[in-house]
Amino acid sequence: GWDTAGLSADPETFKAYRETELIHARWAMLGALGCIVPETLDATNNVPWFKAGALIFQEGGLDYLGNPSLVHAQSILAILGFQVVLMGLVEAYRVNGGPAGEGLDSLHPGEAFDPLGLADDPDTF
Numbered sequence: 608g609w610d611t612a613g614l615s616a617d618p619e620t621f622k623a624y625r626e627t628e629l630i631h632a633r634w635a636m637l638g639a640l641g642c643i644v645p646e647t648l649d650a651t652n653n654v655p656w657f658k659a660g661a662l663i664f665q666e667g668g669l670d671y672l673g674n675p676s677l678v679h680a681q682s683i684l685a686i687l688g689f690q691v692v693l694m695g696l697v698e699a700y701r702v703n704g705g706p707a708g709e710g711l712d713s714l715h716p717g718e719a720f721d722p723l724g725l726a727d728d729p730d731t732f
Contacts, residue, residue, distance in 0.1 A: 629714055648672065
């Protein structure tokens with residue numbers, strides 16, 4: 608293939624790059640969902656995604672999904688720390704076997720993670 612930077616010269620390094628890129632893509636898809644949801648919910652006053660983060664600095668803080676009893680955020684440092692801890696726990700869970708269970712590919716587990724059966728035939732997929 609076309610690889611002017613030589614990133615795929617070492618198969619082990621290429622495998623690590625591929626896994627990292629796939630994980631980043633999955634986090635990006637969740638991030639995109641996090642941008643769309645606040646704009647579509649009436650409970651959040653349809654706040655645009657690029658203004659949603661600034662709401663934490665308003666008087667009274669930020670109510671997630673417009674519900675003060677769900678998560679009422681008033682400290683950006685607490686939110687940052689909580690997010691780092693949660694994402695770290697999720698990644699640690701994934702690296703240590705996580706939801707894939709025994710005998711499944713950690714990058715493309717299939718089964719319950721492929722409800723439409725798109726990866727049943729690897730040649731077609």
